[in-house]
Amino acid sequence: MRVEYIGDATLYLGDCLEILPTLGKVDAVVTDPPYGIKQDRGFDGFGGFGPPIERRHYVGGWDNSRPSREAFIAILGIAHKHIIWGGNYFSDLLPVSGKWLWWDKCQTMPTFGDGEMAWTDLPGVAPKKFTYSNNGLMAKEKDREHPTQKPVALMQWCLSFLPDAETILDPFMGSGTTGVACANLGRKFIGIEIEEKYFDIACKRIEIAYSQPLLFDDLEDDKNKPVEQWLGFEEEL
Numbered sequence: 001m002r003v004e005y006i007g008d009a010t011l012y013l014g015d016c017l018e019i020l021p022t023l024g025k026v027d028a029v030v031t032d033p034p035y036g037i038k039q040d041r042g043f044d045g046f047g048g049f050g051p052p053i054e055r056r057h058y059v060g061g062w063d064n065s066r067p068s069r070e071a072f073i074a075i076l077g078i079a080h081k082h083i084i085w086g087g088n089y090f091s092d093l094l095p096v097s098g099k100w101l102w103w104d105k106c107q108t109m110p111t112f113g114d115g116e117m118a119w120t121d122l123p124g125v126a127p128k129k130f131t132y133s134n135n136g137l138m139a140k141e142k143d144r145e146h147p148t149q150k151p152v153a154l155m156q157w158c159l160s161f162l163p164d165a166e167t168i169l170d171p172f173m174g175s176g177t178t179g180v181a182c183a184n185l186g187r188k189f190i191g192i193e194i195e196e197k198y199f200d201i202a203c204k205r206i207e208i209a210y211s212q213p214l215l216f217d218d219l220e221d222d223k224n225k226p227v228e229q230w231l232g233f234e235e236e237l
Contacts, residue, residue, distance in 0.1 A: 027165035035067030068120025087119025098125030155181035183209035
């Protein structure tokens with residue numbers, strides 16, 4: 001097992017099922033696990049963030065299967081609050097929830113999904129929507145290192161629902177977007193990634209994020225501000 005320390009981030013290269021039992025409780029999990037829909041097998045098509053890509057160029061069987069029941073038990077047990085993207089693929093493994101998050105990708109490709117859903121155990125029952133373009137040349141973030149890489153702005157929006165969470169865990173770190181969001185917002189981060197190539201990319205991206213000024217000059221004043229004031233998103237019931 002390899003461990004890297006970058007700013008307030010601790011990053012583990014390895015299997016989350018082996019590493020999670022060695023960690024103590026954290027405040028929240030924000031993660032995007034593999035959905036198990038075989039997207040790792042590759043196809044020719046348009047990438048969500050930019051020009052056409054061939055997903056076969058990405059390494060590893062990152063979407064061969066979804067996480068096991070044991071993995072979800074460990075993830076639910078390690079934190080007080082959770083935001084798990086792709087929750088609709090894990091509905092048989094997660095408790096019933098009324099507080100779902102919905103990312104509207106402004107998608108125009110008819111063969112692509114209009115958006116993605118996140119399961120949460122946040123308080124309340126009103127679903128919330130984040131509108132952020134993820135569509136080809138219209139995409140607001142065009143650089144992508146992982147085929148299912150989420151926008152940094154989306155993960156920062158997720159963190160706005162966790163204003164009191166100081167330490168965030170992502171057991172399926174991928175290219176490190178959750179860690180970048182934590183660095184931008186002054187949160188502590190623990191990331192776990194099993195594929196070495198993406199682990200190295202995550203380390204680099206998080207290191208770059210820590211070299212930049214914090215997103216806000218005064219995080220204490222801003223962390224409880226309604227997120228629509230600083231991300232320009234659309235939120236609705």
